[in-house]
Amino acid sequence: MKSAIEFKSHTEIEHFQIEALKEALQYLNDFSPYYKDLFLKNGLQINQFQTIQDLKKIPTTNKEDLQKHNSQFLCVPKSEITDYVTTSGTLGSPVTFAMTDSDLDRLAYNEAISLACSGIVKGDVIQLMTTMDRRFMAGLAYFLGIRKLGASIVRVGSGVPELQWDSINKFQPKYLICVPSFLLKMIEFAQSHNFNPNHSSVQGVICIGEPIRNKDLGYNTLAEKILKHWNLKLYSTYASTEMATAFNECEAQIGGHLHPELLIAEFLDANGNEVGEDEIGELTITTLGTKGMPLLRFRTGDLMKAYKEPCPCGRNSLRVGPVLGRTKQMIKYKGTTLYPPAIQDILNHYEGLTTYLIEIGTNDIGTDEIKIKIAVCDPESGILESIKNSFKAKLRVTPKIEIFDFDYIETLKFQNGSRKPQAVIDLRNTQLP
Incomplete structure (x- = not known):
């Protein structure tokens, strides 16, 4: 047909x-x-x-x-x-x-x-x-x-x-x-x-x-x-x-x-x-x-x-x-323009990373802030430092990245009654914790 x-x-x-x-x-x-x-x-x-x-x-x-x-x-x-x-x-x-x-x-x-x-x-x-x-x-x-x-x-x-x-x-x-x-x-x-x-x-x-x-x-x-x-x-x-x-x-x-x-x-x-x-x-x-x-x-x-x-x-x-980005998800972070797909591509590279959530928010001086929550197979493997180095090398900036429990992150990905998991949550005009 x-x-x-x-x-x-x-x-x-x-x-x-x-x-x-x-x-x-x-x-x-x-x-x-x-x-x-x-x-x-x-x-x-x-x-x-x-x-x-x-x-x-x-x-x-x-x-x-x-x-x-x-x-x-x-x-x-x-x-x-x-x-x-x-x-x-x-x-x-x-x-x-x-x-x-x-x-x-x-x-x-x-x-x-x-x-x-x-x-x-x-x-x-x-x-x-x-x-x-x-x-x-x-x-x-x-x-x-x-x-x-x-x-x-x-x-x-x-x-x-x-x-x-x-x-x-x-x-x-x-x-x-x-x-x-x-x-x-x-x-x-x-x-x-x-x-x-x-x-x-x-x-x-x-x-x-x-x-x-x-x-x-x-x-x-x-x-x-x-x-x-x-x-x-x-x-x-x-x-x-x-x-x-x-x-x-x-x-x-x-x-x-x-x-x-x-x-x-x-x-x-x-x-x-x-x-x-x-x-x-x-x-x-x-x-x-x-x-x-x-x-x-x-x-x-x-x-x-x-x-x-x-x-x-x-x-x-x-x-x-x-899709290379969304108009409402453009991030101005430390002088660099980013879109979530570029961040996700780096995270998807790591076998030892089991899930992640990207939170985009506003810091206390009113500019864009990024916080990435990840769950990993082995927190002692050095994966966190490796991910930070990848961001620095590929995007020239390093957002805040922290390790959390897998189930906790998966719960966050279904916030506000969402019917499908959200890997990116935009909280701008809300200060990130």
């Missing part, structure tokens, strides 16, 4: 998106209370927009807007809502997304062509290692996409290495869909029970929720640690609840592919201007074909680089690299 438009020329793709954009703008003007008001306040007429570049005339939307005016984004009567999804919000309470039958069909199509992009075909067996409950979109999306693709699903859910291995041995999946760091626990379990992961049926993993690539598109430390013990094909993905769309790597593995029929992507600087070629910008998206809660020029907060040259796989749609 392939998306035909991705293989068209850049000119054909742009023409296709212009027509889809006109339809999306008319739909928002007719049915979205939020965007109808936005157009009115800014004196915007729908017939003004004839090119993709005309989008820049429209103010952007962000997650705080979604949270403050959540119900105003809804474009259909509640009687037409089939599924409710929630995602974390910047102001504390979750943001609700309402999905119609049409939106669920769109979600299934998105995931089917995304998984096909990564090489999955009808008849393959895929082990799904993420939850389908708790109002998450991800598990539902994978289930619907695998079903539409005609592949088979083993719904195991997250965690429990023993159960994962039992399912692998019983159902012989070719692919896993999981958070890549969990693969290290799978490897550890296999080694402690004296069997080799390479003797399993698993050939590839669709990696979700965590980056496995550096900014040069090479494997990062996490991926290298996995591949050291398990000969797999790791596929990077990028997705979010807000856009209900995924960017999956193809076999060439040089960035995740955009699906032009589902999304228009812009890459903006801090002032809302489009960044230049080869520059890092904030991904800003306009959804196409969404009926329940479509978004227009939504700033995701994710900083990444776009790749526009044709891919060896034959697709001509743009591709995105890994």
Whole structure:
């Protein structure tokens, strides 16, 4: 299953998106209370927009807007809502997304062509290692996409290495869909029970929720640690609840592919201007074909680089690299600008480090402060000093790093009712203890 438009020329793709954009703008003007008001306040007429570049005339939307005016984004009567999804919000309470039958069909199509992009075909067996409950979109999306693709699903859910291995041995999946760091626990379990992961049926993993690539598109430390013990094909993905769309790597593995029929992507600087070629910008998206809660020029907060040259796989749609940071997580520490992924890459290098938590806060003079809590196998091994030296050598600064109990750190990673572990907690405007 392939998306035909991705293989068209850049000119054909742009023409296709212009027509889809006109339809999306008319739909928002007719049915979205939020965007109808936005157009009115800014004196915007729908017939003004004839090119993709005309989008820049429209103010952007962000997650705080979604949270403050959540119900105003809804474009259909509640009687037409089939599924409710929630995602974390910047102001504390979750943001609700309402999905119609049409939106669920769109979600299934998105995931089917995304998984096909990564090489999955009808008849393959895929082990799904993420939850389908708790109002998450991800598990539902994978289930619907695998079903539409005609592949088979083993719904195991997250965690429990023993159960994962039992399912692998019983159902012989070719692919896993999981958070890549969990693969290290799978490897550890296999080694402690004296069997080799390479003797399993698993050939590839669709990696979700965590980056496995550096900014040069090479494997990062996490991926290298996995591949050291398990000969797999790791596929990077990028997705979010807000856009209900995924960017999956193809076999060439040089960035995740955009699906032009589902999304228009812009890459903006801090002032809302489009960044230049080869520059890092904030991904800003306009959804196409969404009926329940479509978004227009939504700033995701994710900083990444776009790749526009044709891919060896034959697709001509743009591709995105890994998330290199988030706009709200930029840290100015001792004169150096940092983003959490650079810190995590250093920590992921250490085999003897069992878990960690990065806390970003404010010190008593009002500047950014970093405190890293780690748990290690052997506190007397010298690992703490080694980690500090790595920070000094690679980032030129050394944050405060302390050793704590494993269970204590794991508890902290699920603060404020979070449904998934948080390796980075931003406490700015709060002094760190």
